[in-house]
Amino acid sequence: MNQANTDDNVVIVDENDIELGIISRQQAHRQGLLHRTAATYLTRPNGQILIQERISSHLDHSSAGHVDPGEDYLQAAKRELKEELGVECELIELGKTISNEIGVGDNHNRIRHIFKIFECQAEPGELAKDEVRSVFWADPLAIYKEMKNDPEHHKFCSGFKVSLQFYLKKKGLL
Template sequence: MCAVDELVERVDDQDRVLGVVSRRQAIREGWLHRIAVTVCRDEHGRILVHRRSEHLSRFPGLHEVVVGGAVNVGESYEQAAARELAEELGVRVLPRLLFTFLNHSGLSPHWLGVHEAVVPDTVAADPDEVAWHGWLTEPDLRSALLEWCFTPDSHEAFSRYLEFRTARS
């Protein structure tokens, strides 16, 4: 489970490590730190969407297009993404880092490492983190993003994810 007071690496605007701080302090002070997220697809290309548990301190009850959390001290983006998938969905896969960007949406500015992974369509979501989950096609997800309440990171990360995939084609 993701705790707001975990230790993270404070980084600069080039994503270089400056030191170790608590995540709570990084958020409060607006210091850059790292977050790793994964867009999860099933073998049919559908995208996993989930709703955050109501008791979470950050964005309770909002939907997300990505699964992830803070990059711990000494972890790579890929290691953090894999750890978060195991913790939140019970899935053990190696996500592929697609890109990073300086994200200004959310509680505070942070570097966001966006990954992609193909995961089984049956996941064991942690009820402390995930209140609901389902699989949507891209067109259905585009509609949901306009109708449902999503986290700020979801909009930005998914938009950039689609741009990345279009540029690769």
């Protein structure tokens, strides 16, 4: 997600993911309007997931980003995966979940996303230096336990907390 560009447009949706209109991402975040995001977990056969350290130093999904108008979740997931991690792979859809995140700083109130979660087995390629500081492999349950000690979102991106819990439930680990 390129957080620096707040003029990007997003599709706002209702709780059933029905399109309601198009507005700026910044406006959607300030007004707490539900909009679409695609998140992908890169996995290894041993169950580890790739964790991304954002430029902000927060830990996040392997890759994630807003779904642009005219784009579907799968297209957005593939685009973000290629942009952020230099990866192209066959994505498996795991499902959707809704996130009601509390924004940080003066620019956001309540940020509401419908996440569609994907996974694929792949190794990271070239990282987007303007968005990604580093990546590392980790046990998802260990990361989830660590998240419980971060209620203020100092270490982990808030949307990551929601999607990881969904991911772990889908995998039968929670």
